[in-house]
Amino acid sequence: MSTVNPPVVFTQDELGWVSWIDPLPEAELTERHFAGLVDRARAKSEYFRLLVRDPEVLEARTKTDKDIFYNVADGLPRAERELAAAATSRYNGCIYCASVHARFASTYSKRREDVQRLLDEGVGADLGARWNAVVKASVALAETPIAFGPDNIAELRRAGLDDAEIVDVINGASFFNWANRLMLSLGEPSK
Amino acid sequence: MAPKDIIDTLAGIEPGSTLDAIRARRLQARENAQKSYLSLFEPIDAGDFSLAERSAVAAFVTWLHGESPVAAFYREKLAANADGAALVEAIKSEIERGKTSGPYGAFPAGPLSVENKAGLIYRVSAERRPELGARLVAALEHAHLLVFRPRDAASADMKALLAAGWSTTGIVTFSQLVAFLSFQVRVVSGLRTLAAASA
Numbered sequence: 001m002s003t004v005n006p007p008v009v010f011t012q013d014e015l016g017w018v019s020w021i022d023p024l025p026e027a028e029l030t031e032r033h034f035a036g037l038v039d040r041a042r043a044k045s046e047y048f049r050l051l052v053r054d055p056e057v058l059e060a061r062t063k064t065d066k067d068i069f070y071n072v073a074d075g076l077p078r079a080e081r082e083l084a085a086a087a088t089s090r091y092n093g094c095i096y097c098a099s100v101h102a103r104f105a106s107t108y109s110k111r112r113e114d115v116q117r118l119l120d121e122g123v124g125a126d127l128g129a130r131w132n133a134v135v136k137a138s139v140a141l142a143e144t145p146i147a148f149g150p151d152n153i154a155e156l157r158r159a160g161l162d163d164a165e166i167v168d169v170i171n172g173a174s175f176f177n178w179a180n181r182l183m184l185s186l187g188e189p190s191k
Numbered sequence: 192m193a194p195k196d197i198i199d200t201l202a203g204i205e206p207g208s209t210l211d212a213i214r215a216r217r218l219q220a221r222e223n224a225q226k227s228y229l230s231l232f233e234p235i236d237a238g239d240f241s242l243a244e245r246s247a248v249a250a251f252v253t254w255l256h257g258e259s260p261v262a263a264f265y266r267e268k269l270a271a272n273a274d275g276a277a278l279v280e281a282i283k284s285e286i287e288r289g290k291t292s293g294p295y296g297a298f299p300a301g302p303l304s305v306e307n308k309a310g311l312i313y314r315v316s317a318e319r320r321p322e323l324g325a326r327l328v329a330a331l332e333h334a335h336l337l338v339f340r341p342r343d344a345a346s347a348d349m350k351a352l353l354a355a356g357w358s359t360t361g362i363v364t365f366s367q368l369v370a371f372l373s374f375q376v377r378v379v380s381g382l383r384t385l386a387a388a389s390a
Contacts, residue, residue, distance in 0.1 A: 008301030020346040021359045053360040056235060057367045060226035067220035074216055092294050093342030122306070144293040144338055145257040146380045153388040163385060164213045170381030171220060178374035181337050182366055185344035 005191045007095050010119035012102045012112070015095070019187040023049035038062045050186060061178070068171045076161070076168035079108035080134050084169050086115065087138040088176035091123050096189035097180050133159040137166075138173035193218075196225040198375065201261050202382040210386055228375070231368050232268070239361035243272045245368060247282065248330055252372045254286050255338050261376045281319050285331060289313045293339030310340060329355030330365060337369045 004018050023046050024033065034040055036055025042048040051058045069085070072078050082105035089098035102119055106112040117125040123139045126132065133155045140148040148170075156166050183189075193215065195206065204210045214221050232245060246269040253262040269275045269282070295310035313335040315328045323331070329352050336343060352362050 006299050008299045009303060020349045021353075021362060051363060051367070053363040054230075054234075054367060056230035057227060057364065057371075060223045060230055061367070061371070063223035064220050064227060067217050067223070071217060071219070093296065093298055095299075141377050141381060142294065144255065146377060148377075148381055148384055150384065150388045153385055163209065163389065164216060166385055167210070167213050167217075167382070170378060170385070171217065174374045174377035174381060177377055178370045181341045181370035181373055184341040185333075185337055185348065185366060186363070188346075 004188060006188055007099075007191050010090060010095055010098050010102070012099060012106060012116065012119065013191070014103075015099050015189045015191060017047050017096055017183065017187055018190050019046045019050045021050065021186065023047075024052060025049075035059055036062075038066075047183070047187070051182070065175060065179070068168070068175050074164065076165040076172075077108070079105055079111075080131070080165075081168055081172040082108060083115075083118075083131060083134050084138045084172035085176045085179075086118060087123055087135040088142050088173045089180055090118060091139050091142045092177070092180040092184070094176075094180040094184050096183050097176060099189070101176075130159040130161075133161070134169055137169050138176075141170065141173045142177055193221070196221065197228050198224060198378055198382070201264060201375075201379045203260075203386070204382065208386075209389065210382055224375070224378070227371050231364070231371060234364075239358045240364045240368075243269075243275070243278075244327060244330065246272055246275070247278050247327060248334055248365065248368060249372055250279065251282050251285065251289075251331055252334050252338055252369050253376055254282065255289060255335065256376050259376070259380070261379050265372075277322075281322055282331075285315060285319060288316060289331075289335050291339055294341065296340035296343035298342060313339075325355045326357065329357065333365075334369050337366070338373065 007015060026043055026049065029043055033052045033055050036052045036058040037043055037048055038059060069081050082101045085101035086098055086105050089101060098119060102115050106115045114127050118127065123135055127135065137148060137152040137156055140152050153166060156169065246265065249265040250269040253265045266279055270279050291311045295308035297307045298304060313332060315323060315331055320328050333348055333352060336348065349362065
């Protein structure tokens, strides 16, 4: 049994992740699995070698993820897509996902202290009108039943987002309701 | 202009509409949300997680989010299976018992413990267990955890699924299915809300 040292607070530090069930051994990966991994380097990650047990779903999931977050030809700035991911993860309670996307939000926004306040104080932290609107929309989407409504749209519009940017918020926040559930339930973070 | 996909159908997005044009700017995401749906519901190999089980879990998960076009879609998908109508009835009565509001659950013991929120720990009713069988009973109980209190998940939950006859690969696909639906139901709800606010 490897030693797991689970973090007990939200952090922007780099964390590891340990699977609770058996990932595929690297030596058993075939071309079908590499297609599922999309990036061959992901064969080094326990998380991706676990998800690659269903390569077709992993490939589609990965390509959905990459376009929602990395396609910045237009739409919402990357920093605010990462903010939606971090806020969703903070609210659902995924310390691992929050660490990764809080770091990205800090890198792209240069507002590391504000991002840290989201982690420390939670989704009620006052981060200014525009970020507050993104965080509130993400939280409303994360609730079950879903609480996202016309008030969230109005607030995002008042904060200056157009409809294409609002769709980026919806996609980014919704995607993390997918990612959080995998990361939280198949294994655990370790410092 | 791309043909309507499952998200368009569920969100009521018509070709040539404003939202259709916005979705076209994220073509890879659009195509792969569709491929995710297809690889979960029309898989190459359903040996570890049968198609009937997939539609039963999907009907349960989407219905737990409240009544919606998405829930109706997956309920119809389940009803189309052999014995599907009986399963819809069984799941309907389980939804009554399992309905609640999330997310809730516990954080790792420490400074975050003040944010712990107690809530329903759902178990399938005793009278429905024989009819659903051990695999589906374990799946519905774990799906409820994933929907409402994912931060409560522990390694013991994986052991419970393995003990109920789920393979490791089956657990991965099952977890992807529940997590994917958590995404899909939100995208559809968000896009519907946006369309209504722009009308």
